[in-house]
Amino acid sequence: IIRNHRLWEVFLVQKLRFNWDEVHEIAEELEHITHHQLINRLDEFLGFPAFDPHGDPIPSANGEIQPAQHVPLHDLQVNEKGLVAGVKESSNSLLQYLDKIGLKIGSACFVVEHIAFDNSVEILIEKDKKVIISREVARNVLISPQAN
CATH class of the missing domain: 1.10.10.10 (Winged helix-like DNA-binding domain superfamily/Winged helix DNA-binding domain)
Structure with a gap:
């Protein structure tokens, strides 16, 4: 099934x-x-x-x-990149949020900064859109790491 x-x-x-x-x-x-x-x-x-x-x-x-062989986006270091491979939690609210910011399966993303204050992560999506996502979102997005 x-x-x-x-x-x-x-x-x-x-x-x-x-x-x-x-x-x-x-x-x-x-x-x-x-x-x-x-x-x-x-x-x-x-x-x-x-x-x-x-x-x-x-x-x-x-x-x-x-x-x-996927890792949470939150585990990538600054200047590491990968392709979105999935999500841990597939709640409608998370999936709708990811659609809204343009983060979909197969999207390339690059970690610009880990923000110490609240553990959020600044990422670059498809080389042209910078967004800051919460720690919770970054822990739920699964990445297939790519060589730099």
Whole structure:
């Protein structure tokens, strides 16, 4: 059921252009369609994705899960960069906030400064948008670190 749910989330985001904060409830209903041939063809149609729109791994048809090598954005040091790979908490309010500031799965981000006063983090998104995010947000955004 986890595999079905996550594949349906990918389908809804990539093919039907739902926002990542809109798909969980719809996928909850679709995940109960368990026809193996349909799910396998959906997987193939989507290009065999390894992760859902929230960055959670999608089990293969035989149940194997690819381990993720993601770290919280808050753990990156100043001048380190990475790609947004997912979120720890997928609450609608967090996902809507991330959409609002332009931080999406696959977005490149660069740590400009860790602000000692409140542990917030100043980041540069896609080389052109500076934002300061709270410690809580930075701990919930998962990053795939990139070499500098």
